[in-house]
Amino acid sequence: MALRQLTSRVVRPYVPALRKSATMAALRKSATMAAFRTYATKKYTDDHEWISIEDGVGTIGITDYAQKALGDVVFVETPAVGDVVEKKDQMGAxxxxxxxSDIYSPITGxxxxxNEALADxxxxxxxxxxxxxxxxxxxxSNPEEIEGLMDEKAYAELxxxxxxx
Structure with missing residues (x-):
């Protein structure tokens, strides 16, 4: 008897048997995890601010390049919660x-x-x-403004x- 025939008779291909309930639980878990996934992207301005967007909220700061140029930071002025800022308007220092150095908002909102920790x-x-x-x-306020900002490669070139x- 040929080896192929013997193998097909003696060794059955392994196929895991999934219970219907296990499959449904895996699908529910996958759907739940998808609901918690978010898309975050980081962009840069030519004034050396960065913004990281996640769920319609942008976290803003100055870049590593900017802090190196400034030297040891001794004071930070931040905007107040509730302030409305326009793109390219001063929002701190x-x-x-x-x-x-003034800090300019890369977006409107x-x-x-x-970051209250910066006060101390x-x-x-x-x-x-x-x-x-x-x-x-x-x-x-206007998510389309993100398109006018630089990605990491363009910022590195700047x-x-x-x-x-």
Whole structure:
């Protein structure tokens, strides 16, 4: 008897048997997990602000490149919760031992949260500018404004061109 025939008679292909209830539970879990997934994207301005958008709210801060140029940050002015900011309007300021710099809103919207830790720990902008050193969270009024901002590659090219000058 050929090996192929023997194998097909003795060894059955393994097919896991799924119970209907197990399959339905897996589908429900998958649907639940999909409901919690969010789409987040990070964009940059030519003024060296970053914005990370998640569920219609943008978290805003200054980039690592900007904090390096400023030096040690000693004071941060943030907007107030409830303020409505327009794209390219001043929404705060950062003061360092070297200079002071205005922060401009990359989008239009309402301020829904500010990083209160910056009042006591402005150095968070130096130690973690794109994570713990965020400035404000703004609910987007016009999500299409995101399209005019730079992606990470374009921002890196901008920084490289500024270093060349």
């Amino acid at each position: 950062v003061e360092s031992v070297k200079a002071a 309402e301020v829904v949260n500010v 720990e402005p150095f968070l902008i130096n130690t973690s500018p794109e994570e713990d050193g965020w400035l404000a969270k703004i609910k987007l 920084c490289a061109s500024e270093e060349d000058h």
